[in-house]
Amino acid sequence: MTYLLLAEKPSAAKNFAKALGGMSGTYDGQAYQVQALFGHMLEFVEPHEMVGDREKDDFKSWEPGSMPWDVSQLNWKKQAQKSKNMKTGKITSKAGAIQDVKKAAQHASAIVIATDKDPSGEGQLIGWEVIQAIGWKGPVKRMYFIDESEKELQNGFKNIVDLPSYNKDGEYVKANVRSQWDFISMQLTRLATHAARSKGYNAVVRQGRLKSVMTKLVADQLALVKAYKKKPYFEVKYKDENGNVFTRKFDEDKDSWRYDNKQDAEKDMQSYGPSKVIQDSKTRKETAPGKLLDLGGLASILGTRGYKSKEVLATYQKMYEAKIVSYPRTEDKVISTEQFKEMLPLVDKIAGVVGADTALLTHRKPRKTHVKDGGAHGANRPGTTVPKSLDELSKYGPSGKAIYETLAKNFLAMFGENYVYDSIKGHIEKHPAFTTTVSVPIDQGFKAIFDADKETADEEGDDTTSTGLGQNGSPIVAEGVNKKPPHPSHKWLEKQLSKYEVGTGATRVSTLSEVTTGKTALLVDARGKLTLTKIGEIAAALLEGSQIGDPGVTEKLFKAMKDAGEFKVKPHDVLHTATTLIKHDKEVFYRNAETLMKKVGSPDASMQRLQPKPKTEGVHKPTGEKVRFNKEWGGHTFTPEEIEKLLNGDAIQIQATNQKTGKVQLVEGSLQQGEYKGKSFWGFQRKKADSYTRDTAPFPIEWSGYTFTKEDEKKMRAGEKVRIKAVSARTGKPFEVDVTFELREYKGNKSWGIEPHFEEREDPSKYTRKNAPFKPEFSGYSLTKKEIEDVRAGGKIMVTAKSKKGKDFTCNLSLELKEFKGNKFWGLEAHFN
8 A cells, every 4th residue: 555645835745755764665664655736736717617608697797787696506616726927927737737646646545635734724625626636536544743844744644544535524624615605705806896997996896705804994993093083181190209190080971070171170189289108909910921923913013123924924934844933824822742842952042043041931841821732733933943043044035033033032931930020009098089000020020031912012001010109199280182093003903803713813914915915905014004005995985884894794704614614514504605795795885886986085097997989880891790899099080981981891091199109190991800819809900011002101291390291292202312300309409310201110010101311420430639529518517718729639627517416516527539328429528536
């Protein structure tokens, strides 16, 4: 029996080979062969390719009447994944890689899915879809491993388990229903886009499970920030000699001692005088280190330092493959006992790399808050390969150093002692309603290494630490203000999504990367601060009252997908929720589209949709076919007489405007059938240049500012040269030149036009310094007759000229034979001291 191990990517295949002793062989008495996949190697075909001929038009259309689809019509057909190189335009396919798997499977007795195990079941889906594509009917097994270290891969190989059929494999079912739900949800993008375009906003408005929630959350928070109005108030407080402030609890319904102006508060303060401070209690407290970071939390911290989500994801992946950091797409917030034991010997070495004081790392026993069995990959943490220095991590990407330093210090904080402080409560003796609670630090503990809660907080918290209560308090008038909503940021968004348990940390980071990148970006990420693009504003306006933008709905959807994987609900019931949601949100989008102008203003220039050209139609007499074609060509609108001639099959001459140059030219053409991007059409087609002679070709009206006369045309059609006075388009200066009328070719296209014949430049080398022609001027300075004689004699003269910014400068000038872009000429050369 030979196992065919399907590794998720080539780098993983190499790690398998290293752990097992080669790409093929025998390990622990079991024959095997390793085959590398390339992530997802299959993708759904277009929706109209999944249905019968009668349904094709509806599933292809972006018109609202065709949605929501009847998803029972879809056959869920897949094809080898294709990708296009945006630079070269070359399209590559995974078809060859799939055939390689099929060929390798001919010698296997069982296929083992040895992809990553992640919370979404994506690894299972990657394996099963290839197995289905090659038509494999034999046994399928699963190999699980925490990471790609030799020990874990070897342990995983020894514990390979059998899998049931794909439709009874919960991990596959969960991932597949998510994949199909997302595919169905493309209707939301079509509907949102059509709704926006119906109101003049020519943009693709993306919508989806997570991106819509992100957009709506950010939009709502920005609205709160915009609506905020600062309302200061004044009240009496007490302050002791240590700076501690004593306040009263304010009840808006009962209390009236907060004032809109300072004078009223000062008047109220006259009722209070100095008083002793009474300590009510003193309690020793401890705080354990914060949780280990997931990828979402890590990326949100790095976002404030200018690192984009996309870059952090790419760099982290490379570092994971080098075993410098742990598996990225984990949901775990703790590590296992075995993982703790594995990392314990590396603690001091890691601390040395990131500059953490090893004297603080005294808690070397597992914490119940951080070490717990039952997880899979374990929380994000440093890997088993410890770099020699932070500097060597830059080769993985710009954020390499920051990723490791942040991740390592967060991990090391677990080995620091608890933060210890005294919590002291007190009040003002004569006025007990004035109270305070202060914290007096005793031991910073883990906070001296890394404070995860502080680092991931969206806003800076109030520093309530103190040296202790004072002896006496004095009344003061303090100014307060209603709290301003925080500006939405990566940290803020991460907390909102975590609260609703929407997506894993890695999924949130990858989706944020997607919605902040490209021409259809919904959000702008500026050093962690989030704002909406114009398209984002449109998307947010359409989402008002929608279900796809509601995090609570998305939270329930994630649970339903999980339930499908546990066979608590049927997959088609989960997919039906997509149809119900689309039906609801379709009405919402079009209702909200009516408010777009009011909410987001006029479309940007890039969004303004080109108005379709007016059409005309009739019977093309030479073919007998009824045709429809544009009534305008090159800025010229056909007259009724011209349309009649075109339908008769006659050629006509029109004055058209070149869209690039704006020049008016005489064009001759007729009505013909053409093709554009594989589609045929009827339209005005200009006559090919090489079908003309010099006598019959359309003659230009003007060239470089010169308008030709009838006499000019007559001579040039006879092949003669005509001397004209033209104007340079580049410099605006007039010049004389001989021109002829010629058939020319440029980039394979032939055309009749004006050909200039410039006089050959004189060879400047035939001149000497004494008789060479040159311009006696330099940077606004004109040479005198004496200075001209001096430079012709080979000398240097000192002049004071002006720079382009108008500042004076001094230099020496000489007359030299110079060269610029291959052209030689005599000119003045500057020499600076």
